Amino acid sequence: MAGKIIAxxxxxxxxxxxxxxxxxxxxxxxxxHQDDNADIRDSLNIASLTDVAVxxxxxxxxxxxxxxxxxxxxxxNTYAVGNNMFTAFEQTETHCPSTSSKSIDACYNGSSFVDxxxxxxxxxxxxA
Amino acid sequence: xxxxxEFKGTHLFDRxxxxxxxxxxxxxxxxxxYEDSVDECAKILVPDPNWMACALQGGIxxxxxxxxxxxxxxxxxxxxxxxxxxxxxxxxxxxxxxxxEAIEYLIMKDCPEAVWKTYNEGNRLKMVVCKKEQLPQTRxxxxxxxxxxxxxxxx
Numbered sequence: 001m002a003g004k005i006i007a008x009x010x011x012x013x014x015x016x017x018x019x020x021x022x023x024x025x026x027x028x029x030x031x032x033h034q035d036d037n038a039d040i041r042d043s044l045n046i047a048s049l050t051d052v053a054v055x056x057x058x059x060x061x062x063x064x065x066x067x068x069x070x071x072x073x074x075x076x077n078t079y080a081v082g083n084n085m086f087t088a089f090e091q092t093e094t095h096c097p098s099t100s101s102k103s104i105d106a107c108y109n110g111s112s113f114v115d116x117x118x119x120x121x122x123x124x125x126x127x128a
Numbered sequence: 129x130x131x132x133x134e135f136k137g138t139h140l141f142d143r144x145x146x147x148x149x150x151x152x153x154x155x156x157x158x159x160x161x162y163e164d165s166v167d168e169c170a171k172i173l174v175p176d177p178n179w180m181a182c183a184l185q186g187g188i189x190x191x192x193x194x195x196x197x198x199x200x201x202x203x204x205x206x207x208x209x210x211x212x213x214x215x216x217x218x219x220x221x222x223x224x225x226x227x228x229e230a231i232e233y234l235i236m237k238d239c240p241e242a243v244w245k246t247y248n249e250g251n252r253l254k255m256v257v258c259k260k261e262q263l264p265q266t267r268x269x270x271x272x273x274x275x276x277x278x279x280x281x282x283x
Contacts (some may be wrong), residue, residue, distance in 0.1 A: 029141065032176075036267070042153070043194050045144055048238045049177040051172040054270045060238040062179055062189070063216060064138045066196055067209040100195065101238070115141055115267055127141055127210060128198065128213030 019112050029070075030102075032054040036115040055106040055113025063127050064099040070125025077118040078104050099128065141214045143188045144178070148238045151185055153177030158231045159263060161275055162243045162255040173265065175234055183233065186224025190216050192236045206272035231257060253279050 030045035038051035050058040069118035102123055106116045135143050139200060152227040176227035178203050194215045201212060235244050239255065246257035253275055264273065 035243075038172060038174050041172060043176050043178055044148060045141060046176045048176050049174050050238065051174060053169055053171075054267065061252055062144055062176075064195075064210060064213065066213060068202075100199065108173075116268070127139075128210040128214060 017120055026124070028122040028124055029033070029065070029127055030061055030065070031121065033118070033120045035119075036117045038097045038099070050101075052103070053113065054101065055115055057105075057119070058101050058103045059121060060101045061099075061123075065123070066099065066126040068097045070097075070123055072102055072104075072123040074104050074117040074119065074121035074123055076120070130185070132185055135187055135221050140190065143221075144182065147182045147185065147188055148178055148258075151178075151181040152173060154180040154184060154227075156180050156231070158227065158257060159260050160231065160235055160239060160255065160257050161273075162239055163245070164240050164243050164254070164273055165273065169271050170274045170275055173238055175231065175236065180227070180230060183225045183230035187221045189233075191222050192233050192277070194219050195237050196241075198261060201223045227242055252277055 007020055009017050009019055010023075028044070030043075032043040032046050032049065033041045034049060034057065035041060038049060038057055039123065040049060045062050046059055047061045049060045050060065087112055102121065104119060104121045106119060108115055131216060133146070135146075148169075154177045155177045162173065163170050185231065195211060197215055199265075201207060201210060235255070235257075241256050244282050247253060256275055256279060265271075
């Protein structure tokens with residue numbers, strides 16, 4: 001790497017200071033922006049995605065998370081059906097979260113799944 | 129061509145950040161279609177453009193066996209946290225691959241082992257590598273997609 005700054009805190013001239021561990025621990029370690037054909041527009045730390053079924057996909061990481069207890073968030077385009085849609089992250093007995101992949105589902109009223117023209121996901125946590 | 133720094137010992141995430149800044153993404157036309165359950169439709173594995181750029185560049189990604197070792201650890205009943213994450217960062221990175229070799233690597237990394245190890249055993253194919261344009265052109269009936277029975281295993 002070109003260079004390295006080692007510091008435990010960064011300080012703004014007027015707005016106060018911040019421990020750099022907030023930056024390290026609080027930054028997204030993986031993110032993806034995909035379309036309704038399951039094509040990946042852009043990403044970080046993603047090796048591939050698995051198009052599982054209508055409205056269901058799974059993102060496979062390049063660098064594993066250290067444990068399965070990381071956090072993820074996501075959103076999608078809701079143009080087709082207004083405000084009744086939401087995105088759910090499947091964590092059932094049959095599809096446990098893994099350190100190497102994370103599923104993302106787009107639901108309509110919590111029942112049927114639908115493809116989205118835009119689907120994004122971010123994952124936060126410690127890497128292996 | 130951009131020269132890859134000596135990355136052995138560098139955290140894999142840092143290498144990926146370097147690649148994102150220095151390499152142009154490569155959208156692959158290859159898709160891997162596989163079936164891992166008779167009750168479910170076929171799944172499609174789509175390579176990531178940034179990952180593909182790393183694979184073609186060489187000197188960035190760890191060998192695929194590293195992921196298998198981590199998967200073995202994770203499969204243990206008592207697994208809580210990876211203790212051998214260093215394998216991702218300390219193992220000598222793999223050399224530049226062709227796009228076809230990269231797809232083979234990705235199959236072994238992200239498809240279930242039970243699929244790719246026995247894809248051509250049994251009565252029908254469980255996995256096929258194809259081009260994107262060979263998939264149905266619309267996602268109508270996506271939940272019914274299956275690998276065609278007409279496909280033959282290459283000799």
